[in-house]
Amino acid sequence: MNPSQQNWQLTTLSQRLIVSCHPAPELEDSALLEGIDSVWRDTRRHHPKLYNGRVFCVSDLKPDAISGFWCEYRWVLAQMRSPELAARLKLRSLAVTGLLICPEGVVLGRRNPASLYLPGFWQGVPAGSVEAREASDTVNLPEQLLAELDEEVGLSHDVILTDPLLACEHDTTHIIDLGFAIRTELSFDAIRAGWQAKANDEYDALECHAWHEIAPLTSQVLPTTRALLERLAP
Template structure:
């Protein structure tokens, strides 16, 4: 594992940071229980998938389904991204780390998604028009990452969002797209080969016929450290 980390540092030392992440031990429809691991172990597992049997790193992440008056927000990830480089995905998206840990070891999923929202779009929590709502859990079997899908809404227009995005000093996305609700299905089909697996699974779930307002009824409550 140390050899993998040292090799990666030589390849991209200016981009690599050994942060901490929340790894899932077990979960159900309402609660996730896990522990804090180091990013270097997850990276080693990605480079050598056979290491998963020993390391058992299953990162927890968040994906926001952000709606504004003009539609739903998508972003194309930078080609330098470790995860899904060059792919489109729902915005905001990102991993849950130790900064989300609160009292008694309870992890705030809401804090994580709001942090990602501001970092990736420039939109603050005060600009949201409704409380965030967790609606789904989606696991990527290849990366072992489990995302909590969270509904978000803002009154900011597409033009305002683009201006905020353009003003960011550091961008995780090369471009943004705001897709009208009626066109989300067509957007999904047109990018079948360039849409991230988690975002694709969330869209397929939320667009299922028969789900009230297109949303799941099960509500995820939170994550707790072992």
């Protein structure tokens, strides 16, 4: 089913959101572990650059508090690729996504057709899993979003972030997006030039749309971005 037509669960977040961490559950079932290994080996054959880092998964989500744990990325990948494993793992991985607003309007990126997750759909930029980028277990959401912005758009300065405004949970993968607004005075031409020069291949197209032009595109736009558009529209 087209994800834009699915019922993703939306939670409005408090400005005083706290994120806390607890130990990950033990995976002791040998069949479950072998299933995870099998998915990882098969996916790596097609995507050899995949890295099995640590990602954050949510145990409990409230408007003012998120608690969760760090686990291996391959656990989350196995859940995305195998409904049988998903039913046993029941992970809710955490991601950050932004709605980048420049003087000309709203910047949207089209997910690369080769993406493992939701290829071909348009979304606010950037977007990515909450990853442990250092040895610390601390979850720093603004740093995570800025790192994704640099990697995916080539933009690392001249931006202002809001606190996370909302959480949107995918009703099949159970990935939870935290949505932020990102504002810049840079022109879209400058943003696009930086994307073309420095960014990775997360998006195969980057476009800017005035607010009044966005409504006809909503069937192609992912639900978290639609929720941010509705929340932030002038």
